[in-house]
Amino acid sequence: MSDIDTSETIGLRLTRELPAMPEEVFDAYTDAEQQKIWFSILDKEPGIVEIEVDLRVGGKQVAVWGPNRDTLFREEQVFLEIDRPHRLVTESSGSDPSGQTMTTHIVVTFEAIESGTLVTVEQTGFPTPEVRDFFSTMVWIGAFDRIEAFLVRSSTSG
Numbered sequence: 001m002s003d004i005d006t007s008e009t010i011g012l013r014l015t016r017e018l019p020a021m022p023e024e025v026f027d028a029y030t031d032a033e034q035q036k037i038w039f040s041i042l043d044k045e046p047g048i049v050e051i052e053v054d055l056r057v058g059g060k061q062v063a064v065w066g067p068n069r070d071t072l073f074r075e076e077q078v079f080l081e082i083d084r085p086h087r088l089v090t091e092s093s094g095s096d097p098s099g100q101t102m103t104t105h106i107v108v109t110f111e112a113i114e115s116g117t118l119v120t121v122e123q124t125g126f127p128t129p130e131v132r133d134f135f136s137t138m139v140w141i142g143a144f145d146r147i148e149a150f151l152v153r154s155s156t157s158g
Contacts, residue, residue, distance in 0.1 A: 018148055022085040023085040047066055048069065090105075107122045
């Protein structure tokens with residue numbers, strides 16, 4: 001007889017090197033005013049970006065964004081663990097413009113390296129491998145690209 005673990009969830013693990021110190025990357029990732037900039041930094045047309053952050057264990061981040069009021073994404077994250085600038089753990093509940101919802105568990109770590117910061121994201125609880133694959137190839141890559149563009153712009157303007 002074999003043991004089969006049916007409680008395993010569908011997850012992803014991604015890493016990205018970003019050109020700033022862990023404190024700067026952590027703050028860009030968690031500060032509402034910085035997020036409002038990087039969420040749309042690569043967009044050709046300005047869209048809607050509304051973000052509120054209560055950065056404390058048990059606090060929430062609520063983000064609403066999209067190209068217009070009829071096409072909005074919404075994500076609410078509850079902070080489960082905060083160890084600035086090393087680690088952030090959240091429970092994320094989101095919805096897309098069609099009304100589909102999903103709740104996942106996200107662990108983000110920020111590790112100092114010679115070129116800046118190695119960010120590692122582990123996200124679990126995806127409903128299907130297809131949704132996980134979309135997050136690993138589009139959502140997180142897009143977020144990392146935007147944060148990197150923000151960090152590069154901030155370092156050259158300050």
